[in-house]
Amino acid sequence: MTATGSGPARARHESGGAVGARHDKAEYDELLRLLPPPPARDLAADRHSHHKDRLMQLIDQDQHTAPAPQHEPAPRRRLLRPALWMPLAATALAGTLAVTLTTHTGTGTADTPRGNTAVVLLEQVADVAAKSEATPVRDDQLVYVKSLTAAAEGRPDGSFEPGKPHQREVWMSQSAAPAKTVGLIHENGDYFPISELVPPGSKGVPAGIDRPTYNWLASLPTDPDVLLERLYALTEPADGQEEAQAVFDTIGELLAETVMPPRNAAALYRAAAKIPGVTRDADAVDSAGRHGFGIRRVDERASTATEWVFDREDLTYLGERSYLTEDGDAGAKGTVLEETAVLERAVVDAYRERPGSASGTE
Amino acid sequence: MSECLRARIRAGDPEAFAELYEEYARTVYNYAYRLTGDWSTAEEVMGDTFLDAWRGREQLDPDRGSLKPWLLGIATNKARNANRGTGRRLAFLARRPAVEPVADFAEETAGRIDDARRLAAVRRVFGRLRRTEREVLALCVWSGLGYPEAAQALGVPVGTVRSRLSRARARLRRLTDQQLADERAENATAHTEPQRRRGEQSDETAFAALPIQQITEASR
Numbered sequence: 001m002t003a004t005g006s007g008p009a010r011a012r013h014e015s016g017g018a019v020g021a022r023h024d025k026a027e028y029d030e031l032l033r034l035l036p037p038p039p040a041r042d043l044a045a046d047r048h049s050h051h052k053d054r055l056m057q058l059i060d061q062d063q064h065t066a067p068a069p070q071h072e073p074a075p076r077r078r079l080l081r082p083a084l085w086m087p088l089a090a091t092a093l094a095g096t097l098a099v100t101l102t103t104h105t106g107t108g109t110a111d112t113p114r115g116n117t118a119v120v121l122l123e124q125v126a127d128v129a130a131k132s133e134a135t136p137v138r139d140d141q142l143v144y145v146k147s148l149t150a151a152a153e154g155r156p157d158g159s160f161e162p163g164k165p166h167q168r169e170v171w172m173s174q175s176a177a178p179a180k181t182v183g184l185i186h187e188n189g190d191y192f193p194i195s196e197l198v199p200p201g202s203k204g205v206p207a208g209i210d211r212p213t214y215n216w217l218a219s220l221p222t223d224p225d226v227l228l229e230r231l232y233a234l235t236e237p238a239d240g241q242e243e244a245q246a247v248f249d250t251i252g253e254l255l256a257e258t259v260m261p262p263r264n265a266a267a268l269y270r271a272a273a274k275i276p277g278v279t280r281d282a283d284a285v286d287s288a289g290r291h292g293f294g295i296r297r298v299d300e301r302a303s304t305a306t307e308w309v310f311d312r313e314d315l316t317y318l319g320e321r322s323y324l325t326e327d328g329d330a331g332a333k334g335t336v337l338e339e340t341a342v343l344e345r346a347v348v349d350a351y352r353e354r355p356g357s358a359s360g361t362e
Numbered sequence: 363m364s365e366c367l368r369a370r371i372r373a374g375d376p377e378a379f380a381e382l383y384e385e386y387a388r389t390v391y392n393y394a395y396r397l398t399g400d401w402s403t404a405e406e407v408m409g410d411t412f413l414d415a416w417r418g419r420e421q422l423d424p425d426r427g428s429l430k431p432w433l434l435g436i437a438t439n440k441a442r443n444a445n446r447g448t449g450r451r452l453a454f455l456a457r458r459p460a461v462e463p464v465a466d467f468a469e470e471t472a473g474r475i476d477d478a479r480r481l482a483a484v485r486r487v488f489g490r491l492r493r494t495e496r497e498v499l500a501l502c503v504w505s506g507l508g509y510p511e512a513a514q515a516l517g518v519p520v521g522t523v524r525s526r527l528s529r530a531r532a533r534l535r536r537l538t539d540q541q542l543a544d545e546r547a548e549n550a551t552a553h554t555e556p557q558r559r560r561g562e563q564s565d566e567t568a569f570a571a572l573p574i575q576q577i578t579e580a581s582r
Contacts, residue, residue, distance in 0.1 A: 024509060024524075027531060031503045034534045038485065038504070040392045043405060051409035052383050058413055059376045153490075180517065195494075195518065202421065202517065 118280040121293055121310075122273035128315040130266035137214035137259055137347050142171040142183075144355060145257040146344040147319070148287045152337045160331045165287040165339070170194075170257050171351050174213045178203035182211055184351045191352070209234040209250065217260035224270035231271060244275050248297045251275075252308060252320055259345055284309040286319035288341035298325055304337060317342065368429060371415075372422050382429065383412055389430065389505065390437050396500045397441040399489065407440040414440070426514065431507055435515035438497055487537040495530035498523055 042048075137143060150163035169186040172194075173179055182205060183194035207216040221227045228247070237246035251272050255265070272278060277297050284294025286309045293315075296307040303326040309318040321339035324331055346355035370378035387408060394407035414436050422432055488496060501512040502523070509527075513520040 027527060028502070031499065031527065031531055031534070034531070034538055035488070035499060035503050038396060040388075041395070041401070042388055043391050043408070047405060048387060051387070051405070051412065052380070054409060055379060055383055055412045055416065056376065059374075059379060059416055062416070063374070063376070 118278045118295055119273045121280045122269045122278075122295060125295075125310055125315050125317075126266040126269035126273075129269060129317075130262050132262045132265070132316075134261050135259060135347055136261075137174050139175050139213075139215065140349075141174050142348050142351065142353075143174060143214065143257070143259045144344075144346045144348045144353075145170050145172070145342060146354075147257075147340050147342045149340040150287055150336070150338065152331075152335070159329065160335055160337065162336045163338075165341075167343075168340075169354075171348065171353075172213070172257060173211075174207075174215065176207045176213065176215060178206045179211075180204040186352075209254075212254050212258050212260075214259050214261075217254065217258060217264050220264055220267065222263045222267040224267050224274060227267045228271040228274050242299075244277060245297060245299050248272065248275050248278065249306060252306060255308065255317060256320060256340065256342070259347060281307060284321075286321065286341035287339035288319070288343065290318050290341060292318055303328060303330075309341075368422065368424065368426075371419055371429070372424060374419055379412070379416055382415070382433075386430065386433050387412070390433055393434055393500060393505050394437050394441050394444075396504055397438070397496060398444055399485075403441075403444050407437055407444055410440050411437040423514075428511065430505075431511040431515040434501060434505060434507065435517065438501075438515060442493070487534060490537055491530060491533060494526055495533065498526045499530055502527060 043051075146167065146169045148165045149168045150165040152160040152162045166188065170183055172183040173181070180203075181193045181195050185192055185194060205211050207213040221230055231247050231250055232243060235243070235246045235250045237243050251268050254260075254268060272295065275297070279296050279298075281294030281296050283291060284296070284307050285291045290309070290311070292312045293310045294307040295310070296305050298305045303324055304322050305325050306320070306322045308320050310316065311318055319339065319341035322337045324333055324335045324337065327333045344355065348355060367378055367381060371382060390411050391404055391408040394411070395401055395404035398404055398407065411433060415433060418436070422429075488499070491499070497516060498512055501507045501515055502509065507515060509520050509523045513523045516523070
């Protein structure tokens with residue numbers, strides 16, 4: 001019962017036996033040559049004990065309160081973006097902001113200054129959204145979203161090379177039931193399914209905050225206070241992240257590659273208006289070069305801003321971007337980390353089907 | 363013993379979890395590091411993995427082999443979550459590979475320096491692979507799981523593990539050679555051909571479009 005046998009040296013040996021076919025063996029050997037195991041490390045003894053204590057305490061606590069586990073341990077899943085490897089919004093490392101935290105019981109706008117231009121803008125955006133056209137989506141259909149997107153890549157010196165905007169298409173499953181394959185992406189010339197990595201035995205991820213289908217979004221409260229309260233409950237901030245930032249980012253994800261009823265879109269914007277620290281940007285631009293108004297929240301600790309862009313004329317949602325707010329090792333202030341411009345949203349009946357190209361009854 | 367431990371884990375025996383932790387904490391910690399590129403994140407992932415293992419104990423398949431694929435499957439999910447968020451993702455991509463302490467560079471043989479350089483190149487290249495490719499590589503090549511075990515950990519068919527590995531291998535060949543070529547070009551005192559700028563390699567599609575022959579020549 002020691003951990004000494006689990007290092008890379010033994011790892012090589014172990015898998016030799018499990019690799020069956022000759023073909024596999026050759027491939028495995030080449031991979032091992034291409035990818036020498038990085039150095040392994042032991043956790044410091046006190047940290048090792050700390051985590052063990054935490055585990056034992058949890059076990060103790062659970063055994064005295066709830067005898068059986070209620071739900072599976074699948075971690076909270078956000079909207080998947082395999083090509084980008086994360087949601088657009090800057091979620092991690094939000095720090096303490098020098099703003100008063102509003103209560104997230106939804107009691108109100110007390111901390112939001114009257115006349116805040118962000119609040120005014122979001123109210124106008126919500127009014128426009130409420131009057132937009134609705135396309136109810138069935139469970140067996142797919143939401144199709146075409147966008148122009150770019151993500152920065154790290155250079156070896158620690159700075160970032162902004163990405164080149166390229167087209168991305170997604171088809172998102174609308175099934176309410178748990179699913180392991182929940183969509184398809186077409187990007188960089190490749191199609192790849194959005195597959196959920198779920199623990200063995202799990203049926204997959206049902207529609208929900210991590211897989212926001214039309215019908216799930218339609219089921220959300222339309223009272224902004226109640227909705228915000230729900231979003232706080234559904235959002236799990238990353239370690240050290242400010243809850244308000246996490247919720248702002250969650251709303252951004254819900255607005256990105258989705259279709260929802262107008263009343264729910266309006267409610268999301270009104271809920272966002274109640275999040276502290278949200279400001280208006282008089283001139284924001286999306287990855288397609290379209291200028292408009294921005295709604296922004298700055299994550300001080302990560303020195304990044306997340307911004308949604310709205311058309312200056314008709315106040316419709318154009319896209320989202322994140323960028324550095326300070327000069328630093330990662331790059332100069334203003335360096336764009338990720339950006340997306342939504343070009344088209346539609347409802348289709350099959351994977352790889354595009355609006356207008358349907359043979360069926362669109 | 364493993365069978366016995368498995369049954370006790372499923373039954374919720376606290377002592378069995380203590381044993382599980384002692385046996386696999388290090389494995390999970392190092393696996394998490396390979397996916398996240400950050401030791402403190404790896405520690406969080408490791409700690410949370412065991413908490414989730416406890417809470418998900420009843421979903422443990424009662425009759426399969428090692429408990430390792432089960433734990434690494436949970437850790438994979440945790441690492442994916444930890445990697446979400448711009449800050450961490452950017453930190454991962456930007457992080458230089460850890461420099462191993464070297465007593466005296468002058469005594470290093472050319473071969474070892476070359477190895478270290480290769481490892482550094484691998485680390486950077488690894489960060490450019492797709493997430494799903496990194497996961498199968500970390501499971502199969504670095505954590506010693508067989509293909510069926512990796513499939514079990516990821517909840518995908520064995521065929522998917524195979525195809526991801528094949529694809530990863532093809533990309534690794536290209537990316538590693540290119541990375542080394544770039545570094546050699548940079549280190550050379552005289553350049554006989556125009557040097558590629560770093561920025562050019564940030565786009566994977568540009569990489570893929572390079573003729574193999576050209577890359578091979580450049581790396582020789």
